[in-house]
Amino acid sequence: MDLTAISPALLVASLMVAATPLLLAAIGELVVERAGVLNLGVEGMMITGAICGFAISVETGSPYIGLIAAALGGAALSLLFALLTQFALANQVASGLALTLFGLGFSALIGQGYVGLKPPSMGRLSIPGLSDLPFFGRVLFGHDPVLYFGLALTLATWIFLRFTRAGLVLRAVGENHDAAHALGYKVVRIRILAILFGGACAGLGGAYISLVRVPQWTEGMTAGIGWIALALVVFASWKPGGLLLGAYLFGGLTVLQLNLQAAGVAIPVEYLAMSPYLITIVVLVFLSSRRSLTPGSLGRIFHASN
Amino acid sequence: MKLTRRMLMAASAAAIGLATGATAQDKTKVGFVYVGPVGDGGWTYEHDQGRLAVEEEFGDAVETVYVESVPEGPDAERVMTQMALQGADLIFTTSFGYMDQTINVAAKFPDVKFEHATGYKRADNVSTYSARFYEGRAIQGHIAGNMTESNIIGYIGSYPIPEVIRGINSAYIHAKKVNPDVEFKIIWAYTWFDPAKEADAAKALIEQGADVILQHTDSTAPQAAAQEAGNVITFGQASDMSEYAPMPRVSSIIDNWAPYYVARTKAVIDGTWESVDTWDGISTGMVGIGEITDAVPAEVKAEALAMKEAIAAGEYHPFTGPLKKQDGSDWLAEGEVADDGTLLGMNFFVEGLTGEIPQ
């Protein structure tokens, strides 16, 4: 056992990378749930984003165009969910599951021609002077652009929900859609926009895996990260700040677990792997005893004549 | 009730007879049951390459069929039965978890030949086959031990099962031979395939000083992580992964099932098929060693190739004594060679490896 082999700076830097796809997908789902919609299809939208991003960046040679395509792909799939739940008034749980099933199959179909290819590289940010600082240089100034985008998006979402009128309206829709409707807000329109945002974010998160973190395309490569993102939203009690903390904690657990193993510490891997979910349940219980942090209309179907 | 049952069975027997009878006259039909998608770029991908080689070799004389992503359980049994019913003459079941199902289905179709990969149960119409990947690991260990400058070699294992433990031991023994200071850091990923996790594992190992990464998981994620880190070398696993050559990938272990699949199909066509237990390595080409790139010094490359020749010729066995187990107890005496039984059930590390095998 040699714990000194673990470098804190590198550990933090890697956990930031591991946390980024989670953060991106979860921030989208957070907005969706704040609008009162539960979309369980995150995994399906992520994997769709992963293949759209990969395929387009291979074809165009530009990772940035690929990322845009990933966001569009994720949003397109979420539009299906929006149609089902907002117009056809279908059950959200079932629609979300269908989305995941469909997304996994669909991405595998498109991806058949892209196995074994290498995508164009994104490159890291490098600021002369800053990136060479001890510890902070690597942790704060040595990442790829998407990672910073994820952080900025989290901050922007926090500002949007907390300080803007549009954010207030979105929260009102999520809290009580009947009251919001009575006040004259367009419940359905707002929710569709939120769902599309969620899809785009999930798509980006997926593309981050296939373009930056891994980078390659293989069927089913998101391997359950979308489901962890769902847990993360709950863990964060629907707050962007908590989301950031949670993403680093969830991502950090995986990275730390692998680092401990490499350092020769015998750890019960399975029990460590289940801990994020157990922690989430504990947080849920804690939240529900304090009441009303959960969006009031979460998962309920809205129709104007109700 | 008994009567209807017998009639039902008679009907099915007739149908089976009809099916096999019909195909005997024309094409030989070969079925493949895959545990993953053919696009996994690793395990299943290589089995599918074997299938394509069979088609290439025999052309119109054979017809191949496959079903991918078949879960290990009743679904596998149904897929095998379905292939047998539809006239398959030979069925390859390509995952350890298909073992009992293969035996069950084979008992119902005595005229159909079955080939089960990596298992240990056989029958009159069931053969088993597997590859001695540890032979390739010995060559990897030799190169790795020579190449490492930090003397730390990272190893990404999937599950703590004999197959993987064998590979770790073999690589370690040969790395240690050329570099007594070498140390192995082992991460169990608890998955055969999870690119994101494999990438994280590779990064963790690199960050802890490893400058060689060996992997027993199937994706190229560790290769990409090594490339990004620079100055780290890797070896292709299952597939050649040559898109990462010459650096970081300096060589590879390739699962090459094609010669075996072609030979077994030929045996069925010729009517010479018999139930056998095949555990082949470098000598028959089942374990392929991918091109050793110029990133490896010439004399190391020459030694590695010499070891490959010696193993292929049967002159050298990677597990040759004197060897001790991790706890210091004797395993193999001077010159003694490990028997296949011990290797198949290997559940211990050799002396010098640190860490425990998780239970």
Place this chain on the structure above:
Amino acid sequence: MLRLEKRAQPDRRLALASPVLAVLATIVAGGLLFAFLGKNPFIAIGTIFWEPLFGEFAFYYRPQLLVKGAPLILIAIGLSLGFRAGIWNIGAEGQYIMGALFGAGAGLAFYPAESPLIFPLMIVAGAFGGFLWAMIPAILKVRFGTNEILVSLMLVYVAEQFLASMSLGLLKNPEGFGFPGSRNLQQYASAHNAEIIAGTGMHWGVVFAFIAVIFAYALLNRHMLGFHIRLTGEAPRAARFAGVNPPRLILFCLGTSGALAGLAGMFEASGPAGVVSIDFNVGYGFTAIIVAFLGRLHPIGILLAGFLMALTYIGGEIAQSNLGLPAAAIQVFQGMLLFFLLAADLLTNFRIRRAVPEAA
């Protein structure tokens, strides 16, 4: 402009017709997909739907429909009770795993002793395992008002890790050359959930699935508790006045669905699968949610939906091996089936009217 108007009562004729419409729409869309992939759509659709039922080897596939459909039906029946009352257990996959672990564990504890009591004991243990796992979200909901959707979902992942730990550790077959997975229960007579009549696919899990359908039908139509379940789902406020005890209803619905999912897991582990290993669960718990909706939460509907779903799996495999269709295409096909079905719900619950301009 078109406008939706909620029907006072779901239209019963449309409720029956809409799944049929959804299946037809899927056939058309799926046919287009298969044609796009370069396969003959008529042959592909025929292979999926016709071959298993009436093809040359239907004598083998028909029993397999029972084997594949039974766990789906058993789980979906349990889930539908809760869904009707607005109680969302989406963690049946976890309860299925726990049932298998408890059931197989109870049997293997006695290995190699033979006794006719072992199998019944395993049934009880399996049901208990699933029940226990479902009681976690149930009690948390009753005691703290915690959202059961999220808790039950989280517990699926906990159960999966637990399964990995057990198959690499406690339940690992000591004679299995170190490979992860338990002993094969098919080779342990007292614990084997064998076919009751050989060649029919009829094992005890199938029997229990049929019993569950009848039980659920009687409960919903003939029993006070069933009336309370329906009332709670349709008019929660009225239910309070009718004397429904919500906590008891939550415990009952989650507990029953958990026990049934546990039973399904146990029957699968001791019968068709034979072993519990790391990859034992193949998504029955999630597919059953789809089956429950496909069957419109009605016991008879679920029975039919379970077999329809099983048909697409079995037919899909045949299409793969006969026509070379990729597995992903079958997955997309199943996804479309669900989309169309969910969309068709609209017709039953709402009436589409042309909106009359208000000022006119």
